[in-house]
Amino acid sequence: MTLKNKLGITDEIELAHEKERISKLAALRIYRDGTLDSLAPGTFGALKAIDVALFGDIYDFAGKVRTVNLAKGNFRFASALYLESAISSIEAMSQDGFDQIVEKYVEMNIAHPFREGNGRSGRIWLDHIFRRELGLTVDWSRIGRDDYMLAMERSPIRDLEIKMELKQALSDDLQNVTLLARSVDASYSYEGYDAYRAEDLGPHSADGGNAR
Template sequence: MTLKNKLDASDEVELAHEEERVSKLAALALYRDGTLDTLVPGTFSALKTIHVALFGDIYDFAGRIRTVNLAKGNFRFASAIYLESAIRSIETMPQENFDQIVEKYVEMNIAHPFREGNGRSERIWLDHMFRRELGRTVDWSRIGREDYLLAMDCSPVRDLEIKALLGQALSDDLRSVALLVRSVDASYAYEGYDAYRAEDLGSDGASGVVR
């Protein structure tokens, strides 16, 4: 069943393609127009702003805490009735070093606060913490899809794999547009969104600077 959307798309494939196109452009804009610089890293407010930026033109529920329960395979994300308290607890988690930041990311992924688009939003949220707290950024293109998905599947009980993958994918090049566009593509490919290349979207998809 196709999610109700603002694009009037009734076909799942059409919706997926338009969602990818619109939200990828929004992801690039978040880095390039200075929006991320205004957000407090590691807060739910920052994640909400990111989610609205990516999906606000597509779904009415953008930025709203979900009221339905979600599961992936045999794993159930946090129950909807406990989400608000879970989010408050996650916000208080420390984020002073690499391990703490990844642990906070894993907990937010378990919470999965939104109806759709959690992974793509949360990876930007994670990268924002790395940028602000450690002066590093994630080059998602250095982490293969299957490796990432398996590591995240294990992360609720053991986070060693996702920490190892992220540790080897960190870069000091915070202003590289090339790194940004390939990271956006890789992040979207984890969820099966690979119909467009970020650098081809819009007339200036690969131009500008990362703030």
């Protein structure tokens, strides 16, 4: 059963494709139009704004703190009852260096504050912190899906693996459009969204992108 959406789509595959197309376009847009530059890095306000930008045209609940409990496999994310408190604690965490930034990211992933889109919004949120605090960006295409998923699965107990994966994927090429598109594609592929290539999407494809 599909989540209720603004597009009125009830077919799960059709919704997945439209969600990928629309939100990938939005992801590219917020990097290019200065939206990210206006956000305070590491804040929940920034994460919320990113989630709304990506999914606000799809879901009414985009950017809203979830009121239901979520789990992936055997792992249960933070209880909805304590989310507000958890988010406040995470916002207060240091982001003065690489290790601190990754630790903050891991905690926000455990919180999983939204009903949908936490991974995709969270990775942009992390990249925004790296850009503003360290002058670096994450080239997600340098981290394989299985490596990323396994590292994140283990991160609540041992964050060394995700730190190692991220450290080797950092780049100082902040203005590289090809790198950005490649990173968006890789980030989305972690969640199984790979019907479109970001570099093929643009204003000309607002009414129909180029599927692979």
